[in-house]
Amino acid sequence: MSRRSQGKRSWDVRASVLARNTHNLIRSIVENLQVEPNPNKPLIALSVGDPTVFGNLNPPEQVLQAVRDSIEWSSSRGYGSMVGHQEARQAVAKYSAHQGSVTGDDVILCSGCSHAIELAVTVLADSGQNILVPRPGFMIYKTVAEGLGIEIKHYDLLPNQQWKVDLEDLENQIDKETAAIVVINPSNPCGSVYTREHLTEILEVASRNCVPIIADEIYEHFVFAGHEFTAMSAISKDVPVLTCGGLTKRFLVPGWRMGWLIIHDRQNILGREVRKGLFNLASKILGPSTLIQRALPTILESTPQSFFDEVVLFIENQAKLAFEELQRVPGLKPIMPQGAMYMMIEIKMSQFPEFKSELQFVERMVAEQSVFCLPGECFCYPNYMRIVLTVPEDILREACQRIAVFCQDHIASRENINKIGSNEVALANEACETINV
Template sequence: MVGGRGKMPTARRLLLWGNLSASLSPAPRGVYHIGTNRTRGHRSAHRDDQWDTNGEEPRRKTGEKPSGMPSGRHKTSLDVVTRKRLSRIGRSPSRRALNERGTSRKRHVRQTNALPSEVREAPEGDRRANQSMPNTHERPPVNEQLQPSVPSRFTENNNKTCGRTPEGDLFSIDSLRHGSRELKSPRGPLLLPPQSYSRSRHLRVKMKNGRGGWNVRASALARNTFNPIRSIVENLRLAPHPDKPMIALSIGDPTIFGNLKPPQEAVEAVCASVQSMKYNGYAPSVGYPEAREAVAKYCSTPTSVVDAKDVILCSGCSHALDLCISVLGNPGKNILVPRPGFSIYRTLAEGLGLKVKSYDLLPEQGWEADLEQMESQLDADTVAIIVNNPSNPCGSVFSKEHLLKILDIARRNYVPIIADEIYDHFVFPGREFYSLGSLSEDVPILTCGGLTKRFLVPGWRMGWIVVHDKTGVFDQEIRKGLNCLSQRIIGSNTLVQGALPSILSNTPTEFFKETLSAIQGNAEIAYEILDRVPGLSPIMPEGAMYMMVGIDMEKFPEFKTDLEFVEQMVTEESVFCLPGKCFDYPNYVRIVLTVPEAQMREACERIEDFCSRHFQVFEEEEMDMMDIITYEEDDGRKIREHNALFEEKIFLTADGNVNEEDCLINKVHLMSDEGRRP
């Protein structure tokens, strides 16, 4: 703009170049704090004669020049380069940029510190980044006569100031903090290296669209995403015993030890899919119709028939959970998750800005949900309840009656449910799996499942979402939202999609029985050994691949937390279990049941040895446990029960001596100064 009383272009829109030339000879080397008094459009906001004098200069009259400023109309000397630079953005140097008229457009300069010849960027907050550069000149004393007053409205947080050098050239920066070598900009600080300034050089700061240099920030989603398990495990000080091979009871991958293999039918189906050459291209983002139809048939029950349109194929069950939480949650809302529970629920929710609330699973009730607490946590901002059945990490399986009570709570409060059923049908004999979707009549449910666990192929990344919504609650927005979100990764693995119908229909039931038999066998071994260990309380699982073991930390006073307990057990026995803190449930550890049987037994025996060395009781408790009780069985045989803690039972003869023939010792664990002996 040329002349006139128009609005002054801001620093973000106008590219200005400052030229500090040799005319600055009276002043010592320095950096100049540039500021703008005001614009014509804000006369009422700040008067011309309001100045912060700090007791050095009284309030001046309108039209009177401040000390340290040239008198009269001061013409600037924009060089040819500056004019060319301004013309590149389609503007000519305005008359207001070339002249300073009266008191309406005064610029004021304050000299603060040594003026360098270069400007470089440093990370935000790194005030010491320039210490590594050689300082060849001492900072000269400040010339007090060349420090004019600064308007009081100019503060360190004013990010849109601009002004002139003493010779009149326009100098556009965001701000320059007094007493430091830092130029503050919306994109972060710029540090000035402590190099000597030669008056023959020019300091030119280019500020275009508010950018003064490289300052690339992560998104809010990335900053808020946090994996508790990864964070806890990486901070553990794990140093396995050099003479004992490591046994990791922490990895939830059923294929890691090689003893559990996927069904041969699934492998052949994938090979056929590859050789058919039909599935090398892009599929619809929600999946091929024939693959979705196969999942619908697999998930249908007599009380809940699923159609292909209700199925969305995903890249694993974790991706399915991501889509479900994303389609329902908005920043500031909250979601209800189980405790103890799989940490990915919190990771996904908090990344989206959701607040995570928890409802407890009760170990004394077989890890059933605390229904009263669950309902008390619900409010108007609750977007969903996450129900994990069968459970990771607990290995519990909810009964039909318990699931119906959860549905009643959701119905009364009008809250949808996200059902994590990746371990569907992965239950031990004697228990039955019920899908929440098959029991619901009016509660909308998003069920997440996949091939990962039951078919032992976590690396194939095939999961799905099944929409159970008999009343059409999800028809208005949620179904469309899921379709849109699925387009972010353009669908799941097409080769596995091509094999999916054959995998789901041709895998024999014998395969599932053998897998469950191996997992249940390991569960029984672990429970039998750990249940007799003082200070430990294992809870027998009913399905899935895990067992939770309680730790009475008072009996292990050497360790303050379950983290220290786990660390020391790795150091002494080379056995690693995930601490309960990973699942928001301290004083527990989770063990994985997918290891080979021999390693399962050895690992549990090492845990037993570790606990026997560190287990301690108070003297009065020890006296109570060492009481000797003599009583008679129904058949008339006398039994001396010595040390009730270890359930030692020794059958006696009529004269009180040990009956060698009828002696039955269920569990003998005598503690002595030398340690444990059978």
Template sequence: MSQRGRRTQEWDVRASTLARNTHNLIRSIVENLTVEPNPSKPFIALSVGDPTTFGNLNPPEQVLQAVRESIELHTSRGYGPAKGHQEAREAVAEYSAHQGNVTAEDVILCSGCSHAIELVISVLADSGQNILVPRPGFMIYKTLAEGLGIVIKYYKLLPDKQWMVDLDDLENQIDDDTAAIIVINPSNPCGSVYNKEHLNDILDIASRNRVPIIADEIYEHFVFSGNEFTAISSLSKDVPVLTCSGLTKRFLVPGWRLGWIIIHDRHNILGKEVRNGLANLATRILGPSTLIQRALPAILKYTPQSFFDEVVLFIENQAKMAFEELRRAPGLRPIMPQGAMYMMIEIKISLFPEFKNDLQFVERMVSEQSVFCLPGRCFEYPNFMRIVLTVPEDILREACQRLVIFCKEHIDIGEKCKEIDNNIIPVTNETEFICDN
């Protein structure tokens, strides 16, 4: 018998460079947490942004009925076009009219918003180029880009200015290798909602430097009272914008994995090459679920506005309640969000000398109070943590009260503060909290 092919002395099978360089910070911390919760307290996870976790938020009957009807369709069982069925793309174009002039030809359906993000990064950036990502920001960009050899550069958000973009820092990060600017609005993890003036400032920077924008607008309809969402694409005069969104959050169906990309390119700067590139990349998975695609037109058309209003009002009230409760926690500074479904909380780590960093702080909260929040390192932002606001009201209130107890038990005030009228107040500018003693 002849021997062909390579001959080696030992097996040598390795993971690819892409696999070795792909890391998801959030999943890594959530799935590898080794600290055991306090057995005497029910475990409360305020970590992963899945609004379905506790079962208190559910899609309306119209959404469920659309999928039931789709099951009966012969056309919902086979492969669809890689970019998505025409009727589904037309429905998304109509649904997204607030973003500007959108047609079905501008829409590519994807397997969730994260898949949309992967496609737009992959079509704009090559290995060695960089994309600009907000810090703090959702780290799926790091997960998707670094495995491809694309460099992540961060621009600052300003916590004392409702997480607005540090415009000078943003422009300073741009260089000849910058392929795109990521704008997350409303923000995950911060919950900020940018006004038109601020969005125009961002567009001016992109225009001057000839850099396209990737707009992550999955929370576009999660906006609290007194704030208004504006699609950045609707303001752009010349900057190409690739907008990523989907069903996931607004319709409370993250597991259905249906997202989309909308191409906004008024002056044909991207040209056929980028459009064709997105179409080529879409063929890698042969399109998203046809079952959900066939239901999509009915979902987008018939879901009542009252359902959306109730969900957003619930989350806004949760944010207000959590903010008031956590203001009582010594050493913490909650920042009231304007939208989305999260709240960022500063940890005055110098007042907790037992803990070296936010991860140790969060781990001890789990072991003592059975409350799990995401540490700021998940968003490249140390000494903060993020909580999710979609849990039932009584559970969120209980979690906040436990955080207050935890902080009171572990804070080391020392000489930084003094007691006045039964309250702990700061002596120096280093601390900003006021709490009951």
């Protein structure tokens, strides 16, 4: 007769703490929208940052052919190095020469830029520490960090100064537990492109406080006329920079999941431990697709500059179109981007008193006009919404016209706006008197 196990007597299977504490803010908000589009109008989704959704933007033939050729390589079918094939890593180093002096040994190939971000955060921060993230900013950092017990602290961007970093606020957020500062340039969701001078100011804050930088540069070179992209690592004298990039946006192939992390450490501050830590973390998934790795050197070397120029010009023209249309809409204030693929639009909520938040505003706009924009809540920035600029021109124009109709239908009269404003002042005065008492 077998001896009775001393284990559990009943089923009690639960999700881990990591699983329970991991949330993708954008996905959660999008998937929990309790509203159906207007059945009489086709849905226009200006929400997802995937430039391939509408089929109007496609990679050039050279990129597609590189992958076709890769299929013939026997080495594109098996496992690769956990940090990527050396030839592909060296190709990234050459492609990224504008970022400073790097070799293939400084490059780790990743499963998309989001994987590079995960490596950067987890190699630098432990549970109980914090990383500084821009507000508004892309919330993948929150998704990666909070499940691991890493705190997210926000520093503010300045909407009236083309979303420059509030340097005083940035420095005030730093404490002894700050493990890294995240800088997203060009910006998602703002579309800002920082000047060399402003990046130097950010580096000075990091240097004074001895905090490394995670440079999210997936939109590198995605800049409009009159602006110039400068890599953070190219101008850092002493601050270590982990740069996250990839094929996703610039080459219009997000589904290929090819990203990279580049280590820039002129003063050897990170040392061997951090490098070894990155290799250890990379070993968890044994590197990205070897099919795309084998094609990577050709993709990076053979894609014509004219392709990039055409894509950026198209998006810049889309930004101008949306800005011109929406700046005339009462209750809205679009902020003209300088690059990337997005535009942030302020919703003057006091002029739409029937809505308690921009989330309600966005939900109703889906229900009535079948236009879906991401609410500012997705970026920890209320009273704004973000639109994507990669949709075809006729669809973007139609979306802007529908947004205008929605605002005209719901904006309060001037008399009511003034009344609401007076009530808010009265309540504020009453609160101050209560405090003084």
